[in-house]
Amino acid sequence: MKWNHAIKDYEHYLRIERGLSDNSIINYSLDIQRLIKFLEENDMNTSPLSIEKNTLQQFIYATAKLVNARSQARIISGLKSFFNYLIFEDYRETNPMELIEAPRIGRKLPDTLSIEEIDTIITQIDLSKPEGERNKAIIETLYGCGLRVSELINLKLSDLFFEEGFISVTGKGDKQRFVPIGEVTQKFIIIYRDEIRNHLNIQKGHEDTLFLNRRGKQLTRAMIFTIVKRLVEKAGIHKNISPHTFRHSFATHLLENGADLRAIQLMLGHESITTTEIYMHIDRSHLSEVINTFHPRR
Numbered sequence: 542m543k544w545n546h547a548i549k550d551y552e553h554y555l556r557i558e559r560g561l562s563d564n565s566i567i568n569y570s571l572d573i574q575r576l577i578k579f580l581e582e583n584d585m586n587t588s589p590l591s592i593e594k595n596t597l598q599q600f601i602y603a604t605a606k607l608v609n610a611r612s613q614a615r616i617i618s619g620l621k622s623f624f625n626y627l628i629f630e631d632y633r634e635t636n637p638m639e640l641i642e643a644p645r646i647g648r649k650l651p652d653t654l655s656i657e658e659i660d661t662i663i664t665q666i667d668l669s670k671p672e673g674e675r676n677k678a679i680i681e682t683l684y685g686c687g688l689r690v691s692e693l694i695n696l697k698l699s700d701l702f703f704e705e706g707f708i709s710v711t712g713k714g715d716k717q718r719f720v721p722i723g724e725v726t727q728k729f730i731i732i733y734r735d736e737i738r739n740h741l742n743i744q745k746g747h748e749d750t751l752f753l754n755r756r757g758k759q760l761t762r763a764m765i766f767t768i769v770k771r772l773v774e775k776a777g778i779h780k781n782i783s784p785h786t787f788r789h790s791f792a793t794h795l796l797e798n799g800a801d802l803r804a805i806q807l808m809l810g811h812e813s814i815t816t817t818e819i820y821m822h823i824d825r826s827h828l829s830e831v832i833n834t835f836h837p838r839r
Contacts, residue, residue, distance in 0.1 A: 542588060542589055542590050542632060543588065543589075544573070544577050544588070544589055547573075547589040547623075547627070547632075548570055548573055548574075550630070551569070551570075551573070551623055551626050552566050552569075552570060554626055554630075555569060559714070560714035560715060560716075561713070561714055562691065562713050562714060562715070564691065565713070568615075568619070569619050569622070569623070572615070572616045572619040572620060572623075573619070573620070573623055575604070575616065576597075576600055576620065579599075579600045579603060579604075580592075580596075580600075583599075589623075589624075589627060589632070589633075590627070590632055590633055592637060593637055594637040594638075594640065594641070596637075597620070597637050597638055597641060598641060601613070601616075601617065601641060604616060605644075610644040613643065613644055614643035614644055617638065617641060617642075617643040618643060620638050621636065621638040621639070621641075624636040624637060624638050652780050652781050652782065652786055652789065653786065653789050653790045653793045654778075654780070654782070654786055654787070654790045656794065658776070658778055659680075659684055659787070659790065661776045661778070662680065662772045662773060662776045662778070663677060663680055663681070663772075664776075665772045665775040665776050666680070666772065671737050671740075671755070672737075672755065674729070674732055674733045674736060674737045675733050675737055675738070675752060675753075676768050676772070677729050677733070678726075678729040678730045678732070678733040678752070679693065679752060679765065679768065680769075680772070680787065681725065681726045681729045681730075682696070682722075682726055682729075682730065683784055683787035683788065683791075684787040684790060684791055685722060685723055685725065685726035685791070686708060686710070686720045686721075686722055686726065686791070686808075687720070687787075687788045687791035687792060687808055687809055688710060688720070688788065689712065689713075689785070689788060689810075690762050690765050690766070690784045690785065691762065692710050692711065692712055692810075693752065693765065693784070694752060694759060694760050694761065694762060694765065695711055695750075695759075696708070696710070696750075696751045696752065697749045697750060697751060698734070698749050698750075698751055699749055700751075701722075701730070701751070702719075703722070703727050703731075706721055706722060707719045707720065707721055707722060708720055708722050710810065712810040713810070713812075716810065718807065718808075718810050720808050721808065730751070733752075734751070738751075738753060741753055741755070741757045742756075742757045743757040744756065744757045744758050747759050765784050766783060766784060769782065769783060769784050769786075769787075770782075770783075788809070792805050792809060792817070795808075802814065802817055805817055
């Protein structure tokens with residue numbers, strides 16, 4: 542079996558059997574491509590079925606000099622998954638990555654924005670331009686609903702259920718969930734939809750897409766990152782801010798104001814509550830407040 546054939550089959554397995562998103566599948570494939578490149582550069586003629594542990598250890602050692610511990614751990618995890626797939630399909634009997642350990646990494650706490658910083662960012666939006674109303678609706682939706690970038694750009698007009706106070710969101714693995722949407726966020730989406738979007742020359746295939754560029758096509762992930770980066774620079778905020786920061790801030794502010802962790806998990810679309818629990822570590826003072834307010838022995 543050649544590497545390209547194995548990768549193609551593996552991608553099909555990840556998409557059909559595990560229901561992973563295109564972005565996740567691409568990342569898994571890139572890690573295997575990195576291994577293939579290493580083998581070619583070092584004249585190591587081995588296949589997915591014959592590669593051995595010592596070769597993979599050499600690759601991991603070389604990679605460790607180029608990437609941080611978190612990326613190294615992800616690569617090791619991805620390769621273990623790939624060889625487990627080969628075992629699952631009866632191509633191999635053993636996993637050569639089985640005894641290779643990933644580096645220990647601490648859980649990185651995400652940057653968050655205060656309510657004042659979010660308001661400052663929004664005030665930097667130039668509403669004299671048509672895209673201003675769109676960008677305001679985008680920021681309000683990221684923060685007001687806690688969406689991932691991929692979820693935002695794929696949001697449809699048909700996903701908006703404003704009368705019921707919800708939007709339908711398609712998350713990782715094409716899993717759908719309903720997320721509450723507040724009246725403030727609804728208001729800015731309606732302004733953009735009725736006053737800006739309705740006057741665009743919408744291209745075929747994008748008729749139901751909510752957020753569009755000036756050419757009437759779906760926005761890209763890169764464009765959302767660019768919009769946020771420019772606004773943060775104008776606001777003079779010196780933090781590592783990305784569109785995902787608004788999602789972190791959404792969860793943190795809900796928790797600080799007394800929201801139930803399970804409810805936050807459902808709104809964020811986390812498969813495991815341990816992923817949501819990271820927000821419990823962001824503001825220790827909030828936890829002390831909870832004890833002092835609610836515990837009978839306070």
